[in-house]
Amino acid sequence: MSVSTAVQIKTAETKTTKIALTVNGQVQRLDLDLRTSLLDALREHLHLTGTKKGCDHGQCGACTVLINGRRINSCLTLAVMHEGDDIVTIEGLGAPGALHPLQAAFVEHDGFQCGYCTPGQICSAVAVLDEIRRGIPSHVSRDLVAAPAISADEIRERMSGNICRCAAYPNIVAAIREVAEGGRK
Ligand code: FES
Ligand code: FES
Numbered sequence: 001m002s003v004s005t006a007v008q009i010k011t012a013e014t015k016t017t018k019i020a021l022t023v024n025g026q027v028q029r030l031d032l033d034l035r036t037s038l039l040d041a042l043r044e045h046l047h048l049t050g051t052k053k054g055c056d057h058g059q060c061g062a063c064t065v066l067i068n069g070r071r072i073n074s075c076l077t078l079a080v081m082h083e084g085d086d087i088v089t090i091e092g093l094g095a096p097g098a099l100h101p102l103q104a105a106f107v108e109h110d111g112f113q114c115g116y117c118t119p120g121q122i123c124s125a126v127a128v129l130d131e132i133r134r135g136i137p138s139h140v141s142r143d144l145v146a147a148p149a150i151s152a153d154e155i156r157e158r159m160s161g162n163i164c165r166c167a168a169y170p171n172i173v174a175a176i177r178e179v180a181e182g183g184r185k
Pocket of ligand 2: 111112113114115116117118163164165166167168
């Protein structure tokens with residue numbers, strides 16, 4: 001067998017596996033190429049296109065979703081690693097007429113322009129509020145054992161993995177701060 005034939009045979013073999021993911025409270029059964037990222041499983045297989053693909057390299061945060069309550073860049077993790085995990089996307093946080101408090105605050109504070117980064121920003125912010133509630137310090141927390149302050153600096157630092165090319169940052173911070181301070185439930 002020539003080398004090129006061997007390469008062709010190897011390329012033609014696609015390993016798939018059956019997995020079950022719990023997404024927004026529903027069990028979803030998929031037969032996926034082992035190399036499928038969680039982001040592509042959500043967007044291309046489950047058609048949950050709220051989660052966005054920006055860089056596909058872990059640089060922009062547009063693909064942020066919640067897994068077991070923690071935020072993760074879904075472009076950097078394989079779907080097969082999440083059998084049995086509880087995955088929440090922007091579609092699972094709220095709906096028109098029943099918005100999540102952060103979704104409502106983003107609307108109120110004009111926390112977006114094109115909106116491409118917004119699902120990732122909001123999923124990330126949900127986890128940020130939980131991190132603050134649980135007393136997890138950030139790189140700008142002055143006291144590592146005291147409850148983290150709810151300040152613009154803290155929010156900016158904790159949201160620094162979510163890039164907004166429209167630069168809606170001041171309004172994003174204002175929206176998150178309002179919810180963090182209990183102004184919107
Ligand atoms: Fe995942 Fe940019 S698309 S971090
Ligand atoms: Fe356009 Fe953030 S609102 S990238």
